[in-house]
Amino acid sequence: MFWVFLLTMIIVGAIAASGFIQSKVEQSKVAFEFSKPYEGWIGLVSLVLGLYWFFELLFNLGTRLKWVPVLTIIYLVAIVVLIVLALMMSKSLLKSLMGENKASEFVDSTAGKFESLKEKLGLVAIGLALLLFIIRIT
Helix, strand or coil: CHHHHHHHHHHHHHHHCHHHHHHHCHHHHHHHHHHHHHHHHHHHHHHHHHHHHHHHHHHCHHHHHHHCHHHHHHHHHHHHHHHHHHHHHCHHHHHHHHCCCHHHHHHHHHHHHHHHHHHHHHHHHHHHHHHHHHHHHC
16 A cells, blocks of 8 residues: 555646646656646545545554654655645545535635645655655665
8 A cells, every 4th residue: 555655646746746847847748738637536536545544644643653753754744745735636626526615615725725835745745755665665
């Protein structure tokens, strides 16, 4: 499941930082054009997976903090970044699925707070995924 987490972090981070990546690598425009129609669904699936990993970490927090405290904190930060990015990516899809109610206003306000940081959070997500990968293979 760790590898699925890393792959999810890299995909969500790359889609969130697509503007920055396209400015550096011109050939990446085709790949990001392909993923644009599916951004909401990718965000929704990532949000569900992120919430699953968050609750899984919370249930084992005491044991994990006792044995691997630094890795647990890095993992927790990575999960929170994933959830925020997934919420921003799936905002329009969630609003259309939920209709107009308090939950949709909460999603809109929460995602709106982080909208200006989307590219930076995407780069942070990619960096955290690479850091966790390096820690895992050593």
